[in-house]
Amino acid sequence: MGSSIIMSRHISxxxxxGNRRRxxxxxxxxxxxxxALIASPLLLSATIAFRPPACHQARHSPAxxxxxxxxxxxxxxxxTSIQFDDEDEVDISEDKQPQEELRATTEETQREKKQRxxxxxxxxxxxxxxxxxADPIFLQKRxxxxxxxxxxxxxxMDSVSLGNVGGGNMKVDKRTFDWLxxxxxxxxxxxxxxxxxxxxxxxxxxxxxxTMGGDESDDYELYxxxxxxxxxxxxIANSGKEDAGEQAExxxxxxxxxxxxxxxxxxxxxxxxxxxxxxxxxxxxNAPYSAQRLAERMEELRATSSSxxxxxxxxxxxxxxxxxxxxxxxxxxxxxxxxxxxxxAESCLDIMDELAxxxxxxxxxxxxxxxxxxxSAWANHGGGDAAFRAEKILERMEVLYRQTGDExxxxxxxxxxAVIDAWAKSGEIDGAHRAELLxxxxxxxxxxxxxxxxxxxxxSFNTVLNAWAKSGEFDAPVRALKVLSRMEELAKSxxxxxxxxxxxxxxxxxxxxxxxxxxxxxxxxEVYMYMKEIYDETGNIKLRPNNIIYNSVLNACAFTIGDFxxxxxxxxxxxxxxxxxxxxxxxxxxxxxxxxYLKVIANQMEPSPARNEVAATVFQKCARDGMVxxxxxxxxxxxxxxxxxxxxxxxxxxxKTPSLSDLPRSWxxxxxxxxxxxxxxxxxxxxxx
Numbered sequence: 001m002g003s004s005i006i007m008s009r010h011i012s013x014x015x016x017x018g019n020r021r022r023x024x025x026x027x028x029x030x031x032x033x034x035x036a037l038i039a040s041p042l043l044l045s046a047t048i049a050f051r052p053p054a055c056h057q058a059r060h061s062p063a064x065x066x067x068x069x070x071x072x073x074x075x076x077x078x079x080t081s082i083q084f085d086d087e088d089e090v091d092i093s094e095d096k097q098p099q100e101e102l103r104a105t106t107e108e109t110q111r112e113k114k115q116r117x118x119x120x121x122x123x124x125x126x127x128x129x130x131x132x133x134a135d136p137i138f139l140q141k142r143x144x145x146x147x148x149x150x151x152x153x154x155x156x157m158d159s160v161s162l163g164n165v166g167g168g169n170m171k172v173d174k175r176t177f178d179w180l181x182x183x184x185x186x187x188x189x190x191x192x193x194x195x196x197x198x199x200x201x202x203x204x205x206x207x208x209x210x211t212m213g214g215d216e217s218d219d220y221e222l223y224x225x226x227x228x229x230x231x232x233x234x235x236i237a238n239s240g241k242e243d244a245g246e247q248a249e250x251x252x253x254x255x256x257x258x259x260x261x262x263x264x265x266x267x268x269x270x271x272x273x274x275x276x277x278x279x280x281x282x283x284x285x286n287a288p289y290s291a292q293r294l295a296e297r298m299e300e301l302r303a304t305s306s307s308x309x310x311x312x313x314x315x316x317x318x319x320x321x322x323x324x325x326x327x328x329x330x331x332x333x334x335x336x337x338x339x340x341x342x343x344x345a346e347s348c349l350d351i352m353d354e355l356a357x358x359x360x361x362x363x364x365x366x367x368x369x370x371x372x373x374x375x376s377a378w379a380n381h382g383g384g385d386a387a388f389r390a391e392k393i394l395e396r397m398e399v400l401y402r403q404t405g406d407e408x409x410x411x412x413x414x415x416x417x418a419v420i421d422a423w424a425k426s427g428e429i430d431g432a433h434r435a436e437l438l439x440x441x442x443x444x445x446x447x448x449x450x451x452x453x454x455x456x457x458x459x460s461f462n463t464v465l466n467a468w469a470k471s472g473e474f475d476a477p478v479r480a481l482k483v484l485s486r487m488e489e490l491a492k493s494x495x496x497x498x499x500x501x502x503x504x505x506x507x508x509x510x511x512x513x514x515x516x517x518x519x520x521x522x523x524x525x526e527v528y529m530y531m532k533e534i535y536d537e538t539g540n541i542k543l544r545p546n547n548i549i550y551n552s553v554l555n556a557c558a559f560t561i562g563d564f565x566x567x568x569x570x571x572x573x574x575x576x577x578x579x580x581x582x583x584x585x586x587x588x589x590x591x592x593x594x595x596x597y598l599k600v601i602a603n604q605m606e607p608s609p610a611r612n613e614v615a616a617t618v619f620q621k622c623a624r625d626g627m628v629x630x631x632x633x634x635x636x637x638x639x640x641x642x643x644x645x646x647x648x649x650x651x652x653x654x655x656k657t658p659s660l661s662d663l664p665r666s667w668x669x670x671x672x673x674x675x676x677x678x679x680x681x682x683x684x685x686x687x688x689x
Contacts, residue, residue: 185235237276245277278323325377379422387426424467435467501542524556591629598635626670633658
């Protein structure tokens, strides 16, 4: 299709004199009516489609697309820019309100949602093909039945067959106990550890009965062994609780004290205890020290034993690295945190290298997973020289691979992506340029055959797009569009794994939202429409519009800068997006959608009774949808309502710190706080569609 098609959807743009033209307007009747919201907020009530409350859950070529947009943007950049307060920008992907208020009111609901998402989409869940193991209700019924049938009162001596329990047959034997413990370990439920421990104690009961003089009979078939204890420790590790490491180590010490060859800890046991400390590191500042202490103890045991039952491995040390990566520093008496977790994580690489050289234990030599973990630690550390440190580690890997040809240290796509991410998060002036240069380096390595495992994928390009979006450079949207256009060109030439997805387009939209250019709402809407046209034509599920896309356009509308006409246009597009999502098959407005829309109203309308009426109408619909989250409350408070008006709407004083615990549960029942959980939900929704 020609470039004239995409240009025809430039709803409003300036003529040679700088005045805005309105020669093409083709959104919807409702969208046109919404342009008058500043004068008459009652139109919002007439145009938004209300639903009953429910608490459940022309395509253009790359060249023709990019050229007219570049021309439009460049012409806008020649105009006088208005300063944009980036500190007030809404993060459309994460509501930054402290999570305490969420837990205070919707703890049970959030827990239920988390366990369902964890069980369906946990990357560590190796039993994802076994639906029974992912069903907490099934596991609970099976466990309770097994515990009841093996209670001391029943005095079970032999293996017993239970018919039709939970839809199948279940034998009372060690394999059943181990299976259930393993399933609880990966269930993601809050009571997983409790059930795993109850099962273990029941097995220990049979052993104790024999040890204390009872009849051994066939009870030995139910005795726990090292495999059983290791599975229980894994359940504790996966809980991520603050004291998980201490609980896991207590079981480890019990196993040692038993001095029984069947329960003597092995490498996997120690590794799981280290995992427990690593996963509790975000809330336990001592966890990294304990994790490293255990890894060093593994070396002591290896050195003093004639067997290889326990020896340090790169896998165990990777958990130590992960623990340090989450370390916030040493807390000083005056409350300040001192120290770098990324620095400590990197030092583990040197320790591992030295151990491998001195002891000859090749299993402890750093591999690509260890290097990647340290690079990610620096990327998440941010600021200072973090990105430079991450790139130095990459260079170290490249040198090692060139010198040794060892595939275990070969930098691959994921490695380069992590360094690109470090530059994207660095805040360095040239961070986006460095990120794009590294992307070019990856392409060169792949195309020349020097490293075919460094082939860029869609995530590589998306991370570069994110670097430009966060760069703050004036031409960031232009640079982002060029990267997007390059992705399309490569995909057209056969690189299917770099075909832009919804995240690509959302990130380009965010580049507009964060920029200081005029017409950002129009341009963001243009990118959205282009993506939607491709989806309508191809049916590519990765381009299916979702909440993130809609929220990104709303965010651009919220931070549109300009005159009255520019503000009116931003409100028109925002209203079109809110209604469009509500009426679409792609999803429903969530608490970020409503919160960002309220931000549009706050930024683009002057304080007035009319603005308050619009905000009240939106809030009422938000409450009916069960989507009142922390961001919605904050934006509503910033609307400037009188105390009486706010209290009548929300039920609490405007002077009280907003807390979801003060609201009816029906208002908050569909809120999913947290970036990772929302992204999982969107991915699962795409799979179900």
